């Protein structure tokens with residue numbers, strides 16, 4: 088099990104986050120935002136594997152690359168594409184889908200499930216390629232269940248609305264299901280010798296009481312062996328935060344810290360240097376020092392900076408990393424950027 092991730096786009100340009108959750112049995116792909124040029128570093132097959140496209144908000148620098156994504160996926164035959172975003176997402180995506188001439192679509196596969204995150208409810212519309220993406224098929228609203236947006240077999244996706252001036256920006260957190268491993272100490276305690284039978288203990292298809300395993304002439308139930316040998320550890324988690332401004336010490340800050348606590352990897356915007364706090368407040372963005380404080384207070388595993396303003400030089404970008412690292416030493420810039 089693993090969460091693989093990559094920041095897309097260059098320093099000072101539009102950025103996005105590509106994530107693959109590898110459960111061992113399956114690989115599921117997510118894309119967080121889709122600004123201009125961000126798909127250039129993915130192969131077409133990787134773009135066509137993205138099952139979940141999650142937008143933080145719809146300022147141009149987060150959606151300008153969508154046409155390229157849509158072109159590769161509008162008539163995907165195997166499974167729907169799910170799009171997540173804040174208020175207005177269903178309307179906005181409907182306009183994007185209909186922004187082309189459709190006259191050869193009647194037999195095309197392709198289904199898009201567009202989901203909108205409100206403060207208290209989740210709204211959903213389905214769009215079909217064979218109908219030229221109109222009309223949208225509205226589904227019943229669902230009440231929100233805490234931060235949970237969607238539960239997969241090996242992951243859960245959470246979302247929170249953060250303030251970005253007069254609009255919301257969605258912060259996302261992807262959490263792997265807890266991992267189950269064989270405890271070597273328990274193996275020794277029970278004098279069990281390792282062998283292919285261990286795979287059956289982990290295999291969910293084996294039933295607790297009916298499946299039997301022969302070990303050293305004894306016949307033992309899978310359920311009993313699981314209780315003896317398996318240890319559960321939390322899965323990895325990854326948070327994606329961009330385009331927001333939250334002041335330290337406010338209730339909104341405390342709630343954000345609580346939600347992020349223990350996150351393995353925090354990918355966060357870092358639009359401005361600490362000295363440019365006036366600009367940051369004006370444009371509802373964070374500064375490098377604040378991002379470092381957020382990571383430190385939440386006790387995350389590591390902080391990855393992205394969405395740095397193009398007003399700065401490459402030396403400035405490295406110094407922004409240092410400004411964040413003063414508060415949280417495990418701060419890095421995406422390695423692909425090649426900055427010191």
Ligand SMILES: [Zn+2]
Pocket residue numbers: 146148149330394
């Ligand atoms: Zn932005």
Ligand SMILES: [Zn+2]
Pocket residue numbers: 144146251330
């Ligand atoms: Zn923005």
